[in-house]
Amino acid sequence: MDKLLIEGGVRLAGETAISGAKNAALPILCAALLTREPMTFTNVPQLNDIDTLLKLLGQMGVKVSRDNATVTLDASAIDNPVAPYEMVKTMRASILVLGPLVARCGEARVSLPGGCAIGARPVDQHIKGLQAMGAQVTVEHGYVHAVVPRLRGARLFTDMVTVTGTENLMMAACLADGETVIENAAREPEVVDLANCLVAMGARISGAGTDVIRIRGVERLNGATHRIMPDRIETGTYLCAAAATGGEIRLTRTSTAYLDAVVDKLMDAGCDVVAERDAIRLKAPARLTAVNIRTSPYPAFPTDMQAQFMAINAVASGAAMIRETIFENRFMHAVELQRLGADIRIDGNTAVVQGVERLQGATVMATDLRASASLVIAGLVAEGETVIERIYHLDRGYERLEEKLAALGARVRRVA
Numbered sequence: 136m137d138k139l140l141i142e143g144g145v146r147l148a149g150e151t152a153i154s155g156a157k158n159a160a161l162p163i164l165c166a167a168l169l170t171r172e173p174m175t176f177t178n179v180p181q182l183n184d185i186d187t188l189l190k191l192l193g194q195m196g197v198k199v200s201r202d203n204a205t206v207t208l209d210a211s212a213i214d215n216p217v218a219p220y221e222m223v224k225t226m227r228a229s230i231l232v233l234g235p236l237v238a239r240c241g242e243a244r245v246s247l248p249g250g251c252a253i254g255a256r257p258v259d260q261h262i263k264g265l266q267a268m269g270a271q272v273t274v275e276h277g278y279v280h281a282v283v284p285r286l287r288g289a290r291l292f293t294d295m296v297t298v299t300g301t302e303n304l305m306m307a308a309c310l311a312d313g314e315t316v317i318e319n320a321a322r323e324p325e326v327v328d329l330a331n332c333l334v335a336m337g338a339r340i341s342g343a344g345t346d347v348i349r350i351r352g353v354e355r356l357n358g359a360t361h362r363i364m365p366d367r368i369e370t371g372t373y374l375c376a377a378a379a380t381g382g383e384i385r386l387t388r389t390s391t392a393y394l395d396a397v398v399d400k401l402m403d404a405g406c407d408v409v410a411e412r413d414a415i416r417l418k419a420p421a422r423l424t425a426v427n428i429r430t431s432p433y434p435a436f437p438t439d440m441q442a443q444f445m446a447i448n449a450v451a452s453g454a455a456m457i458r459e460t461i462f463e464n465r466f467m468h469a470v471e472l473q474r475l476g477a478d479i480r481i482d483g484n485t486a487v488v489q490g491v492e493r494l495q496g497a498t499v500m501a502t503d504l505r506a507s508a509s510l511v512i513a514g515l516v517a518e519g520e521t522v523i524e525r526i527y528h529l530d531r532g533y534e535r536l537e538e539k540l541a542a543l544g545a546r547v548r549r550v551a
């Protein structure tokens with residue numbers, strides 16, 4: 136199993152380009168299931184999660200072709216509307232095929248994702264929404280089985296804000312009979328990117344980016360070309376890495392547009408952040424000031440940046456409180472950061488981080504995608520060598536991580 140070796144203590148400096156957003160690409164590639172015509176997607180990141188999804192679509196009968204960041208999907212014939220357990224268990228976002236499959240084929244069998252390291256993460260809201268739209272849904276042998284001749288528009292209300300739930304129901308509603316209103320909808324920029332793609336396909340959607348989305352169903356959708364938005368979490372992760380090392384970097388092919396909450400905290404921590412056209416510059420002080428964090432749905436501070444801020448707080452001056460309100464078990468990185476010398480106390484969904492002068496390199500284990508990113512940041516500032524095991528988590532969500540970090544001067548390499 137691959138490991139990442141990081142020689143810490145280098146101040147990051149230079150420029151690197153940000154990839155397309157994983158969390159936008161996953162639902163948007165699933166949208167291809169809604170049309171018989173070919174779809175072309177550009178700026179698709181090359182990540183294990185994308186490979187998994189393309190494999191899943193391929194085994195349903197979708198013709199997949201790929202040339203670097205461009206993916207073409209032809210779902211003219213779907214012969215097997217099933218997402219098997221073997222695939223769903225490696226990537227929970229596979230549930231995103233459920234809505235489009237039911238809408239297009241009138242039937243879908245999708246394995247329940249089960250638990251994952253960061254919490255239980257059920258899909259009851261996805262199911263409740265489809266039922267309200269007239270689907271007969273049963274859960275048998277670990278699979279969600281949904282059947283309906285044609286979905287009908289409905290008023291949907293989700294009990295909590297759910298990103299993939301909103302996306303699944305918005306996609307399903309595009310081909311339903313009549314109008315669907317999703318209340319308490321997720322406002323994440325990735326939901327808006329998906330809506331933009333669906334509109335290019337002929338869907339009639341208004342309100343994406345607010346908490347009430349209206350979709351007027353149409354008989355069929357057409358093919359289209361769509362460019363995936365930049366990855367705001369990858370952007371935020373590199374900004375944190377530079378900030379923690381007292382560095383000065385420029386990130387291209389991205390924007391601060393969807394990063395207000397993160398940029399605000401980096402500025403509170405003492406960084407200068409300048410928005411350019413399609414680029415961001417950050418200059419960090421020699422030592423950051425600790426900043427309090429509370430995660431919440433967009434536009435508040437994203438849970439996917441919580442672990443990275445725990446790493447920067449670990450070496451900042453002062454103490455900070457981090458509250459995680461989205462997932463019940465998302466502090467696994469804390470014990471690994473402690474192995475590097477961080478001073479962190481956990482009480483329920485709150486972590487208190489007392490900044491220390493320095494961390495020391497050690498062997499640590501990645502437990503989930505963003506937790507791994509926090510260990511990379513900690514490794515970059517720690518004295519000596521840090522070895523991060525199980526980096527397959529990083530490969531799910533960070534394209535060419537070592538290459539990009541090396542471009543910024545980091546001493547990092549992958550070993551088998």
Ligand code: UD1
Pocket residue numbers: 158161227228254255256257258259260261262295296297298299300325438439461462463
């Ligand atoms: C998406 C993102 C993930 C991010 C998360 C929160 C993708 C592919 N993944 O995950 O990176 O961390 O949003 O911003 O976009 N819930 C239920 N029942 C449901 C659905 C959700 O109880 O049917 C709960 C979850 O357990 C969680 C909360 O709602 O506590 C939010 O989860 P949700 O927004 O659905 O996360 P994902 O869409 O899976």
